[in-house]
Amino acid sequence: MENYQKFLAEVLITQEQLKSRINELGTQISNDYKNSNGLVLICILRGGVLFLTDLMREITIPHAIEFMAVESYGAGSRESSGQVRISHDLNTDIHNMDVILVEDIIDSGHTLASVLELLSARKPKSLEVCTLLDKHERREIDVPVKYIGFTISNKFVFGYGLDLDDLYRNLPFVGVVDEEKYKNYKNN
Numbered sequence: 564m565e566n567y568q569k570f571l572a573e574v575l576i577t578q579e580q581l582k583s584r585i586n587e588l589g590t591q592i593s594n595d596y597k598n599s600n601g602l603v604l605i606c607i608l609r610g611g612v613l614f615l616t617d618l619m620r621e622i623t624i625p626h627a628i629e630f631m632a633v634e635s636y637g638a639g640s641r642e643s644s645g646q647v648r649i650s651h652d653l654n655t656d657i658h659n660m661d662v663i664l665v666e667d668i669i670d671s672g673h674t675l676a677s678v679l680e681l682l683s684a685r686k687p688k689s690l691e692v693c694t695l696l697d698k699h700e701r702r703e704i705d706v707p708v709k710y711i712g713f714t715i716s717n718k719f720v721f722g723y724g725l726d727l728d729d730l731y732r733n734l735p736f737v738g739v740v741d742e743e744k745y746k747n748y749k750n751n
């Protein structure tokens with residue numbers, strides 16, 4: 564038995580569901596940006612990486628990709644403070660570009676709000692957000708999100724890019740953690 568099975572409460576979104584929804588998002592983005600003169604997808608490291616690489620393969624129009632890493636100040640591993648610092652910045656100028664920020668999950672919305680503020684100061688032509696998962700009931704700050712893969716309830720999830728204490732990003736599905744079992748597993 565693989566060790567994650569010891570604390571997996573349930574598979575929330577299967578590999579097949581991910582594939583089909585990402586295909587729909589790719590089609591929608593390809594259509595919405597068909598007249599764009601410069602589309603760039605910006606991925607926030609590291610959680611969004613798997614989503615980005617699958618999403619871009621479903622987008623049929625030319626586009627560039629960029630990466631950005633941010634650290635939130637004073638945050639525990641499961642909460643964000645809202646204050647972010649860029650630890651890896653973009654390599655290109657996004658001035659006058661159509662930008663889509665690709666995120667793994669929006670929780671309180673603080674991380675996203677700070678990143679959007681940083682990016683909009685660089686005067687892109689347009690700036691939208693595409694998130695795989697949206698924990699809508701946890702939102703503390705209003706952020707405009709144009710593309711949402713799945714709206715999920717307030718449970719801690721892992722897999723498909725999302726980490727559980729830095730591990731398990733490789734799992735091909737999104738799973739829910741059984742916190743009690745995970746605690747026991749960690750203590751043994």
Ligand code: IMP
Binds near residue numbers: 641645672721
């Ligand atoms: P926010 O600033 O509260 O919206 O936090 C968003 C970030 O918290 C995400 O980019 C993830 O890194 C992390 N996060 C929030 N919820 C989860 C979860 O259920 N599993 C894994 N990471 C999560």
Ligand code: MG
Binds near residue numbers: 607609610611667
């Ligand atoms: Mg993240």
